[in-house]
Amino acid sequence: MDIDPSKILVRYNVQKEKAQTPEELAAEMYPKEEPARTIAAAIFDGEEDDVIEGLEKAIEGGADAIKLIDDVLMPGMKIVTDLYDQGVIFLPNVMMSADAMLEGIEFCKDQSGSVPKPKGKVVCHVAEGDVHDIGKTIVAALLRAAGYEVVDLGRDVPVDEVIAAVKKESPMMVTGTALMTTTMYAFKEINDRLLESGMKVPFQCGGGAVNQDFVTTYELGIYGEEAADAPKMAAAILSGKGLAQLKEMFHKH
């Protein structure tokens, strides 16, 4: 027995797919000049060796290693995350591109011997008692891919440790992930302890168990629906948005 499935289901993913391939779309976005173009393509392909090779050539050609980070590597990566945001490419591509780009940054640092100022620092963690860390790993990866320094506390992180890390690192934002209805309450406690210590740092929370209604019950909380919201929120903070504005941006109702 077989069936013509067209009457019983619709493959909306196929239907919605762009006519152009991701490669074609990416190629349109690459910078015109070399070696930026080759390096961007190498980042898109997730080919670390090609990234390094491209950077070597550029430095040989007289480019400043640290400036390459901002002028070539970051814009190259942005093509990748933009395509991800548009739904054209998938997460593993972003992860592999990010790996390649981060290798490139390391290489540049080594070459110049100096350390560039990162865009900002973010502390990421999974709630105490919770081992579900893939969402957090994605959040951290996307933040790194967008040029932020990530202090990844891992999973099952006691409240004390989060507070200590915030005191130590003074991050621009904190993220929390919880997949279990039992563990997410730790976020409230973190909120209270941060406020007690006078640290009014935006605290973006997400993960399967977490919803906006819960997050709005504590002052510093901003709900993060999907991992890509984390770099977006970091960018919003850099552009000067305060708690109220962030809530307006990221809360759906």
Add this chain to the structure above:
Amino acid sequence: MDIDPSKILVRYNVQKEKAQTPEELAAEMYPKEEPARTIAAAIFDGEEDDVIEGLEKAIEGGADAIKLIDDVLMPGMKIVTDLYDQGVIFLPNVMMSADAMLEGIEFCKDQSGSVPKPKGKVVCHVAEGDVHDIGKTIVAALLRAAGYEVVDLGRDVPVDEVIAAVKKESPMMVTGTALMTTTMYAFKEINDRLLESGMKVPFQCGGGAVNQDFVTTYELGIYGEEAADAPKMAAAILSGKGLAQLKEMFHKH
């Protein structure tokens, strides 16, 4: 296409049914002497006319009309409610028997010209905003069947009216029914208002939307799972049980 259903379902009601018919079981429980036996049978059958006829004969034979209520009518009715509790007969039988018994009581009162003291008074109501009153009607009927005086406030009853009725009637207990998650919160308010006014009357609450966890959130609340719990609780109160003991009796966990 047809099926032998024995492998796919079990009619547990049929399986559990007693070998004896309800009529046989009732007959075993009737008092031996006349006219009590005939009247009990008439109550069981819900035949008002036969009840009255039996009472007439008894009074002609010299019986005290008021004593007949306690000695003949109430025990006759108890057979019915006992069989209902045992799952042998169904609610409409109880309702019809109760109607017959109540007619009998009216008749006795008329005959003697005096009013017997009822076992106690109960105020019944359905929460404000809620028109689902069948559960309440059953509760009231079973209470009446068990010899209690019922002040039935009806459905969609404002909190004020419940409080006023309790002040006026000084009942031994109050019942509340709510079938909607939106309406049951009125019970909490009734509780608070009763406590404010110093009226510590047991407040039994039931109905589709209500559960024990909710009822335990207010001091006077006792959860009623099924309508038959109402006369049981009234009896417990008569036997001197306080709030804590009532909760112990009627709460399942």
Add this chain to the structure above:
Amino acid sequence: MVKRYTSQAYKAADDMVFGKSVYPVKSELGLEVGAGYVTAEVNYAPRPEAGVSKEKLVSEYRRLTTDILARAVQIGFPAISLETEHVEQMTNNPTWGGEIAHVQKTILEEYHEEYGIKCGLRHTPGDIREDRDLLALIGPKYDKLMESFEAVADGGADFLSIETMGGKEILDYSVLRNDVPGFIYSIGCLGGMDMEMIWTDIRKIADKKGRIAAGDTDCAQANTAMFIAGGLLDKNLAHTLAIIARTIAASRTLVGYEAGAQGPGKDCGYENTIVKSITGCPIAQEGKTATCAHADVMGNLTMQVCDLWSNESVEYHGEFGGTSVQCWSQTLSMDAALMNVATETGNAKLLRDMFMLSDRYRDPQGYILAYDNAYKIGSAIVKDGNDLYLRAKNAAIETVNLLTAADNKKLVMSKFELNALADAKAALEALTDETDTFMSDCLEKYKAEEPRFKPEANYKF
């Protein structure tokens, strides 16, 4: 006077099947009901907290509508229908219901445009024609109700429904007293009379606004009986009586169609198989995937000839797998997918029969609602289709006959159920054949016994 049904739309019971009706209806966004496929109809209730203001309510419906549509496209469902059963505020303030219909329809339009998913929207104003103590079927509340229908039709609701309450004051009395003549009077006669009035007006509004007058259900009476009857072990009403109330209800629900309704009939009308056999109009049904809302003993059987498949109602809240509306709508749509596979592979009737056999012998109710028996009840109704009393009585008598004739090795009834059936039979046999006599006898009897009964005001006697 409306035109009564005196024959059935289907020549034979076996011609009825899920997903197909004789007279399909079409929503604005491409959903065809009864045109060859079954679609999920998702139902939901706002959380209590959301009822406090219009804004909160609108936001609640906006969220849950988006949730449902988002899930539908994620899993690849070709179509979805939504039903909004009003909470009281939405009907009593017609602009509230209207705005919510509009907000929901806008979301459906967006998804329809982006993904091509076919969508339907039903709005079901509450029957607000009730005072605290009395039904007040005619008067200012009636006018408000019609305003509400206008508002939701303007807002974009494709299908207009209501669960009317005519006759309920008598049913509430008789259902606790095994009073079968009372069932006939309350459901068949009083209910039918009220339906005729209200559905004539709903159809007018539907025509004016280009919407579809969908249909009613005897929720207020037959479902009350079904719930009081409860599960196998409950002892509040014999299931043999509950099913008599149900078949009488078919005669009543039919009046909606006689007065202009076109389907899809309302989900909780378990009498709809009977009704469909007569009208040929599409129906919604609920069953095993409506356990969120209630328990019944006919979970699969009600799928047998449904066109929309509903979960009746679920409070909007979170579950591990998403929000409650997402969970239940996905399960419903998967059930629908199975039925549609059966249709596409030529096995619809076989699957229908399996659904039916799952519950045919589970309970007297399932036995009678099995489509072959349901069809026979339909025949009994149309035999005297022109007389509300006689056709309701016919339905009751045919029910008793079918149960009595059932193979008692397969449909094993308890003594209790059989006794109640025997009593019902006796009561039915004692009934007059004269409608006028019945009507005046009942009027007298219930005026005396039920103080809430206001015949003049409510039924223009």
Add this chain to the structure above:
Amino acid sequence: MVKRYTSQAYKAADDMVFGKSVYPVKSELGLEVGAGYVTAEVNYAPRPEAGVSKEKLVSEYRRLTTDILARAVQIGFPAISLETEHVEQMTNNPTWGGEIAHVQKTILEEYHEEYGIKCGLRHTPGDIREDRDLLALIGPKYDKLMESFEAVADGGADFLSIETMGGKEILDYSVLRNDVPGFIYSIGCLGGMDMEMIWTDIRKIADKKGRIAAGDTDCAQANTAMFIAGGLLDKNLAHTLAIIARTIAASRTLVGYEAGAQGPGKDCGYENTIVKSITGCPIAQEGKTATCAHADVMGNLTMQVCDLWSNESVEYHGEFGGTSVQCWSQTLSMDAALMNVATETGNAKLLRDMFMLSDRYRDPQGYILAYDNAYKIGSAIVKDGNDLYLRAKNAAIETVNLLTAADNKKLVMSKFELNALADAKAALEALTDETDTFMSDCLEKYKAEEPRFKPEANYKF
């Protein structure tokens, strides 16, 4: 060394059907799984508040167990099975889990005695062998875990299960990097090695206590991949890769049976159709009636050859229709009733095929898990059944081949899915045929790339 499967229990895919297995198992209270009928397996999670003390937890499980059984007899279900997936406290304190099993079993016994309903009870201790940062598969946590199994077996659990985590540290890494060789290493090799150890010991406990070692699932890896893959419109992992992880998981889950498990396999093992084709042991499955717990694109298909039918998990809370466990258990049991009707009327295979066709073309995952293709994956696994690497690799290659050969008018894949498939194919073709080479290459690679990987401590390398 355990004895590996090198042939399949079924001669042909078409011999497999729901409700029947080659080797049924029987619970203490009369439930036979895989002996000709399908039974609901109800799953539940305590409310967060209930976790605060042992008393509250016990009371929570007492209530929900009673709720489920009360509902089952009300609707007339002949059998029911319960699964208690431990919350962490219940495993870390073995007496807690043991007492809860005992309390639940006592309720089942009461209902069994009063109504004759057939009952089963599965307990699934949590895999607590995890430190905050690392897996610690061997050591004190392992011993505690075995204590927990002893306690629940003593308490009365009929079926012993667990969802083991061996290999997860590498899968977590590779799943975000489209690293198919990493899937084979983490799931097929590391996972399989861990399973061999733990299931040998669980079987010993089962034998000692007279219970049944039931089975495992690759929840920790294949389901992680499935969830990351998500719905049709999600963009986190190609569904063509998620299904490769899944078929590799079949090779891994099989190890449990090689080490002594007898079924019913765990509900969330979507690889179970493949596993059943090899072992002939009964399986639990979940799908459209587990939307309370998660969303997937194979809601009907997973019913195709199930023996228990599960809702995966639902938090205990109220709904309009009763408590959540009552609602979902009733829906499950109704699904089971439909399947049992099909069996009784000789239509089981037809219904199976309809279930399967509902989702066969919905997604590459459904396509491969359709029982005919699943059977072929089974064949590929047993071809090199003696070698964990080769059989996992075979599964992956067969998956790629089947998808590549699929009728692209029916299974329409997106470019994205096809690209990922092409990349996977290339990666698989580049793999060595030498197990030792593969193992040592991977050891080196992942030691370098994943600091959480502790091969010596966890896998005794």
